[in-house]
Amino acid sequence: MTDPRTAVAAVVDPEIRVLTIDELGILRAVDEDPASGRVVVTITPTYTGCPAMDVIRADIRRALAAAGHPEAEIRTVHHPAWSTDWISESGRAKLAAAGIAPPSPVGAPGVVALTLAVRCPRCGSPETEQLSRFGSTACKALWRCRSCSEPFDHLKAL
Numbered sequence: 001m002t003d004p005r006t007a008v009a010a011v012v013d014p015e016i017r018v019l020t021i022d023e024l025g026i027l028r029a030v031d032e033d034p035a036s037g038r039v040v041v042t043i044t045p046t047y048t049g050c051p052a053m054d055v056i057r058a059d060i061r062r063a064l065a066a067a068g069h070p071e072a073e074i075r076t077v078h079h080p081a082w083s084t085d086w087i088s089e090s091g092r093a094k095l096a097a098a099g100i101a102p103p104s105p106v107g108a109p110g111v112v113a114l115t116l117a118v119r120c121p122r123c124g125s126p127e128t129e130q131l132s133r134f135g136s137t138a139c140k141a142l143w144r145c146r147s148c149s150e151p152f153d154h155l156k157a158l
């Protein structure tokens, strides 16, 4: 049997296929109920507009069944709310490599809020403009780089 935490952490986000749900910060906990022996997975949904959570739940069930834990329970927790700050360092690096601009950290305590330039993931230029509030999915906005003229997806910061 595969460790349930390892099995669940490898599930890929259906919206942002380069990231696992662990790197995206959706996966909160994988525990084992000591009484029943059942695996209990706790997840926090990302954007409310994303229809991906049903897909993620089904993928978690499939991964756990394949790992020898078919009786898993999946709990959804809404507080604290997910934010793009929960994306891991490796997740941010993968987003950049995939041409998706990683969101700037939001709400850092003691830091004056600044509107930071969205940098082009291809050439790194801060000379960018938003083309559309909605990119390839509801979670992403479509931006264009004025230096290399390439359009790119920017993950909306929450």
Ligand SMILES: [Zn+2]
Binding pocket: 120, 121, 122, 123, 124, 125, 145, 146, 147, 148, 149, 150
């Ligand atoms: Zn560029």
